[in-house]
Amino acid sequence: MSAHGTDAALVAAARAGSDNAFARLVDRHQQAVRSFLRRVCRHEADADDLAQETFLAAWTSLRTLDKPERVRSWLFGIAWRRAQGMARSMSRSRQRETDWQEERPGHDQPGTEMNIAMQQALAQLPPDQRAAVALCLAGDWSHADAAQILEMPLGTVKSHVSRGRARLVEILGVREDDH
């Protein structure tokens, strides 16, 4: 990755007013943020809407970011806080905010069986446990990073991941030696 392409360089350029730099940050982190939110939220459209709000909040408060090289964990922190507050406003804003998705090709394609099974299994976990699982098992974040993002003690995150994993294995009926 070139120096101009690092997160820190893009944050600096975005702070200076470059929309192009911010759009590149969106491109770079949208998959991770949206995937995390899709696992935390029950509806894909709400998750994607929340992801947009996350990037909008990030753009608004970009100057408060202390460590530009850690922009991804900062984005995840914003996303998690937004997800926690989503339940209050989600239902009334769903239709209004997701109109843009109707223009996307294949927006109404059904998910795969595995995805549906995982969504149903995740829905049975408590929100904090779901978030810890989404970060550490699906997203490959370390327990320490997850604790920072979720603003939870390290021990709590480890416990959430361990219990969440056991519960998912049980619900999905996978064997530990499956490959």
Place this chain on the structure above:
Amino acid sequence: MTTDPLKAFFEAGEAPVVDQAFRAATMQRIAQRRLHLGLARAALAGLVVFVALLLLRPILVILVLNLPASFGQAVLMLAATGLLALAGYYLATRTVPLPAWVQRLL
């Protein structure tokens, strides 16, 4: 190397690596936010100027009444030029596209 049996389930729910529609929608919301912030700042600045003029009104009235007629014309021309320059600046640095009928006029 061991493979987590849950990994395949998680990978099935990944968002796309590249999504131009998501990017465009996000940047559009940012443009709207910028416009709203700009309008709020302009409204606040206008309010401050209005209040300042209101407070300075007694002094300004005395000044205007004591000005010679030729000086008054010069002040009017300077004010008109300033307004035109300000409008030109906002036109040149705008971030939101103008309506089609305005673009045709330009």
